[in-house]
Amino acid sequence: MTDPRVPRLLEAMRSVGTGLEPDATLERICRTAAELAGARYAALRVLDEEGGGGVSASVTYSVPDGVPDGSPPAHPPTRSFVRAPVRVQGEAFGTLYLAGKRGGGEFSTSDLRMVRVLAAEAGIAIGNARLYEAARRRERWIDGSVAVTTALLSGGDTDDALTVVAEQARRLAEAAAGVVLLPADEGLEIVAVDSDDPEAGKALGVVVPRASPVVERLLAGEAVYVGDAAGDPRMREVNAALARPYGPGMLLPLWSGGRVLGALAIPRAPGARPFTGAERALAARFASQAALALMVAEAQRDREQLAVYEDRDRIARDLHDLVIQRLFATGMTLESVQRGSAVPAVRDGVAKAVEELDTTIQEVRTAVFALQQGPGEAPAGLGTRVLREINMAAVPLGFKPSYRFVGPVDAAVGELTGKNLVAALREALSNAFRHARARRIEVVVDATARLADGTEGVRLTVADDGVGVPEGGRRSGLRNLARRAESLGGSSRLEPGLGAGGAGTTVVWEAPL
Structure with missing residues (x-):
């Protein structure tokens, strides 16, 4: 005989299959099972997705006059009790429990079949x-x-972009905080934090030491998953850095292109459920995408910076090849006018104008150096700066002076002494071009020199084969050389040059190391 409840069973099956919200589906199963079997109480225990045998959730239902809501008891308070396993795609999902047959009595075999x-x-x-x-x-x-x-690719502030990474990670993982860490000399530095806790911002700038087990693994490109942070020693340094305890967490390397660009920490509140395998996989893909975006953004910034440097190099070349040459030419014209004038006031005025041009040329050269050097770079070594002066002097001279370095020039010579030595070299090369009409110039920088008093020093020698220092000519440049050396405890002098019979001039400038 057909069970009269079959139509109700079919309707119940249709009802259970409606809707796609997981929690609502579980509640509907409990209610439908209780109504169909005439039970006062129904419960569905859901197994842990990780397969550990634990219970991840319990959903209960009771009729208004039934037993109160609560977890299904280990021993039901009534004699009538049935249960049926619930399988999802062949795997155990949980167990459906029914208790308390309405009207008294036991659940029938028919009840059990319908429940199954x-x-x-x-x-x-x-x-x-x-x-x-x-x-x-x-x-x-x-x-x-x-x-x-x-x-990350919008070209905005990098700190703001990293904060977006922290915010999105926290929101998507339903976590208590999202934390971005970037490599530092001592380990991993916290650079972005998103949390409801107003005190969380104090963690910015804190470094989790490299010796920490979790940092070692992250820098090696390994992910760390923590089920209970309170009892996991790997999280002690992280919790200490964040200045508060957290529960289960994920610590993921921001790994792309064989490089660890940083790390992402996503902890939940104490006592919260651990992350499932699916959540771990999604978070790992998110971290990989964030790392790739970081790398692309870094490459984009490098390209933009390179474009700026290329433009600066172009400006520097224009200043060097056009502006400085024109200033030199103007200076030579004025000196010709000075020599051809019989009026003392005119000669003095022209001489002053030539000195102003020399100062302007030095200032333009300084600007060229600044343009050729990145804003974040350390000052170039002394050897590099000497070569720059020689290369720049080659344009007006029409040839490149020869040069030689003796000893550890970059390491031994201090910044102040090196700065004055470069200025002395610039002055000596300028004099060789404007006055000496030299065809050969030799530059030597000796960082192993012994000064007259026996102390260690650096000696700059600029020798040419020109006509020498003319009698009655301006000597302001030579006085500048002497003043620079004397301010450092050194000296400056003139010696015979490279020409036949000592023709020409050799400028010797030296100062203590």
Whole structure:
């Protein structure tokens, strides 16, 4: 004889299969099972997805006059009690419990069959709900990755972009905090924090030491998953850096192109559930996407910076090849006018104008050096600066002076002494061009020289084969050389040059190291 409740069973199966929200589906299964079997109480225990045998959730239902809501007791208070396993795609999902047959008595075999049929249908409905929830979760993580990529590639402030990474990671993982750490000399430095805790911002700038086990693994490109941070020694340094305890967490390397660009920490509150395998996989992909976006943003900034440097080099070349040459030519014209004038006032005025031009040329050269050096670079070594002066002097001279370095020029000569030595070299080369009409110039920088008093020093020698220092000519440049040397405790002098019979001039400038 057909059970008169079959139509109700079919209707119940249809009801269970409607809707795709996981929590609502579980509640509907409990209510439908209780109504169909005439039970006062129904419960569905959901197994831990990680397969550890634990219970991740319990959903209960009771009729208004039934037993109160609560976890299903280990020993039901009534004699009538049935249970049926719920399987999702062949795997155990949980157990459906019914207790307290309304009207008294025991659950019948027919009740048990209907509950089992309903449990099978529930497995299908739960499977669909799980697929739907997984798709929604993946979509959220993808949207979060897009937001991070957009923020990092927008060309805005890097700190703001890293804060977006922390915000999205925290929101998507339903965590208590999102933390971005970047490599520092001592370990990993906290550079962005997103949390409801107003005190969390104090962690910015704190460094988790490199010796920490978790930092060692992150810098090696390994992810760290913590089930209970309170009892896990790997999280002690992280919790200490954040100045508060956290519960289960994920620590993921920002790894791309064989490089660890940083790390992402996503801890939950104490006592919260651990992250599931699916959540770990999604978070790992999010971290990989964020790392790739970081690398692309870094490459983009490098390209922009390179474009700026190329433009600066072009400006420096124009200043060097055009402006300085014109200033030199103007200076030579004025000196010709000075020599041809019989009026003392005119000669003095022209001489003053020539000195102003010399000063302007030095200032333009300084600007050229600044343009050729990046803003974040350390000052170039002394050897490099000497070569720059020689190369720049080659244009007006029409040939490149020869040069030689003796001893550890860059390491031995201090910054102040080196700065004055370069200025002395510039003055000596300028004099050789404007007055000496030299065809050969030799420059020597000796960092192993012994000064007249026996102390260690650096000696600059600029020798030419020109006409020498003319009698009655201006000597302001030579006085500048002497003043620079004397201010450092050194000296400056003139010696015979490279020409036949000592023709020409050799400028010797020296100062203590």
